[in-house]
Amino acid sequence: MTAEYNTLFNGRQAFEQGRDALIESYQDNFWEILPVERLDSPDFIPLPGDAVDPSFERAEEKAIKAIQKHSMEIDGTERNPQIDEAFMLLGKARYYDLRYVRALEAFNYILGYYPASNTIAQAKIWKAKTNLRLNNTKIAIESLHNLLDKEDALDRQDFADASAMLAQGYIEENRLDSALVYIEKAAFLTRKNEEKGRYYFIKGQLYDRVGQPLLANANYDKVINLNRKSPRRYMINAFVNKLRNFDYEAQDPQLAFDLLTDLEENRENRPYLDIIQHQFAEFYLNVGQQDSAVSYFNKSIRSNSPDKYLTSRNYLSLGDLNFDNSEYLIAGAYYDSTLNFVPEKSREFRRISKKRENLDDVILYEGIATRNDSILNLVRMSDAERTAYFEAYIQGLREERAKDSIAAAIAEETLANNEFFVPEKGGPAERGGFYFYNPTQVAQGKLDFKNRWGSRPNEDYWRISNRQGMLPEEEAIATQESQQELVEDELFDVESYTSKIPTVPAAIDSIKTERNFAYYQLGLIYKEKLREPDLAIQRLENLLASNPEERLVLPAKYNLYQLYEAEGDTFNSDKYKFDILQNYGDTRYASIIKNPNKTLEQDASGPEAVYNNLYKQYENQEYEIVIAKAQDYIDEFAGDDFVPKFELLKALATGKLKGYEAYEEALNYVALNYPNQEEGKQAKELVEKGLPAVKSSTFISDAEAFSFKLLYPYAKGNHLETLKLKDSTQAFLSRQSRKDLSVSLDVYDKSTEFLVLHGFVSVAEALIFSETLNREKLISLKEEEPVIINSQNYRTIQIHKNLQAYTNVETN
DSSP: EEEEEEEEHHHHHHHHHHHEEEEHHOOTTSSSSSOSSSSOOOOOOOOOOOSSSSSHHHHHHHHHHHHHHOOOTTTTTEOTTHHHHHHHOOOOHHHHTOOOHHHHHHHHHHHHOOTOOOOOHHHHHHHHHHHHHTHHHHHHHHHHHHHHHOTTTHHHHHHHHHHHHHHHHHTTTOOOOHHHHHHHHHHHOOOHHHHHHHHHHHHHHHHHHHHHHHHHHHHHHHHHHGGGGGGGHHHHHHHHHHTTTOOTTTSSSHHHHHHHHHHHHOGGGGGGGHHHHHHHHHHHHHTTOOOHHHHHHHHHHHOOOSHHHHHHHHHHHHHHHHHTTHHHHHHHHHHHHHHTSSSSTTTHHHHHHOOOOOOOHHHHHHHHHHHHHHHHHHHHHHHHHHHHHHEEEHHHHHHHHHHHHHHHHHHHHHTTTTOOOOOOOHHHHHOOGGGGOHHHHHHHHHHHHHHOOSOOOSSTTOSSSSSOOHHHHHHHHHHHEEEEEEEHHHOHHHHHHTTTSOOOHHHHHHHHHHHHHHHHHHHHHIIIOOOOOHHHHHHHHHHHHTOHHHHHHHHHHHHHHHHHHHHHHHHHHHHHHHHHHHHEEEEEEEHHHTTTTTTTTTTTSHHHHHHHHHHHHHHHOOOOHHHHHHHHHHHHHHTTTTTHHHHHHHHHHHHHHOOHHHHHHHHHHHHHHOTTTHHHHHHHHHHIIHHHHOOOOOOOOOOSSSSSEEEEEEEEHHHHHHHHHHHHHHHHHHHOOOOOOOOEEOOOOSSEEEEEEESSSSSSHHHHHHHHHHTSSSOOOTTTTOOEEEEHHHHOOOOOOOOHHHHHHHHH
């Protein structure tokens, strides 16, 4: 009796409380097939001693207490009929506490030691549920089949529960036809209307998944017919899924419109307006009313839906609409918002990110073109036109400010007249509430004060309107107010705008150059990446009309020739074709026009072949040649995908030849000008991670080093002779079998190169070897004094070009 009416009762109460809280906090994802059971499967595993909910911990404690104190096992037989129920409670508490293996122990104990228990069927069902959670799906399905086949006297609800879990197992195995059979049985047999609505909804989803919308709609109708007997969330989503199955060609769209209108206007559906408005937007898309669709997508967003996936669909739909309308700047913003609501590790996140990255260049260059065009338009205006333009702009600002002031005054007047507030009878004391706890009374008091005293600062002696002198704090406030007034004056002053318009020719030319390059890049992006020939033609024609620098003219004309030819515009394609052949006949573009089967990449003078040759020169330390040629190729191949590669190669060669500061500047240029290309990202990573690691130009002590080098500086003008010295030194090392040493010829700067011997383990060994070279008359010490340096310091002098500083340190 004690176990039944005290310990077990309290345990069951705690279990029910925890389960109800868990189910209430569970958010169904109606975009996927619902699970049979409303229980999350979190990624984490609770540590021993940690509970998902304290209620389950309490239920487990009560079950264990009942077993320990009230078990009466006599001659191997349990005499207390409540102990099997205690084990059942123990298993359920552990199941909801996500400790599935321990839950299995409890259920197995019932099956092993209480074969005549009236909870035996429930134990088998819960064991199967636990196996499903442990991904032992086949075992769970087999055990549930055995239960349904062999238990003749199975209770109706137990049969429903077993069928539902069997359907869940088949769903996880992706055997949807089998799942349909058992979810139908579960829906028919269950006595719980909540489960009935859920099971019929799942059945409708399964029919949707197997491509049978008519049967799916029939099951959604069963959910709808349950009305208030089942939770409203199932009914609303049943309506939504039926609308998704609506055939706009075979059915009258007015039917869908009337249904959506009824759903939206029903006050009981206010918690579900997010999904209803989203479906209304989809309806308008299907009937070709894009503006109305956009409006409803925005309404759904403004509803602040807890459904993150729904919010992501709204933003994604708006992004796709703007993308299809070539509004790439706006589309990019919507894709950014979409990514905030999509799991970062999902395939969809990667797909949207890729699409978004393709828009980065468009957004960047469209912004540059728009801004610079605006500036250049102002530059072209006369003084009178500029004055008129900014006076009109300032007038618009004043009108906007006036509207805001009027709105504020109306709000104040509304409060003063108590338009939306009727004060209660009696004072605050009579109502039992403190005056300052009532925001309306506080606002009324502030208004009364202002009407009586005007605007007074929060300071001592505020009643005195004219005081001589100010405190330091007051002076600071007055200074801030005067600065604010100055900003306000500049905001409405024509001169503050016109004075910022550039007038220096060099600055204007720089703005034009940047704008022209943006036009060219946009033309290529619209042509190659986004497949928008009309926009590509527009940008490239704008470029040619803007008197661009010579390096952009020929590639722009060639791309226009290709675009017009693809569009079937023979007149314009021939115009640019003959222009290129007549005026640029010796260029690679002309040769491609003459030989259409020979692509630019296959051309020996194409960017890929040229880059590969230039990289070989970089590997051969021909840094001056690489820098000069890279700049030529950047101009020649302007707009080509290989241009960022040439820029990065040029930066690397600059660092090798000129040192840290020049290297940093060159890398920053690549990172800033090509932020979305792979080379720009590499440059940014070098700036952020590589450069800080080598920033220090401090030399380390030889005592800390383990490897040393022997340097012989030579003028680069004598390169051939130095090369002979290198060869003879290499031959000497071979004769002496000094495989531990090696020799190289390294460029230091424009005028100096080093003959370097590597591999010495000490300064003494390097010094002795230099004397050996002198004695063998390979390198005469009278010609060049060698420098002995450890490997770390050699790296430092090559990066910072500070050999002189090192020799000064060594001398001192």
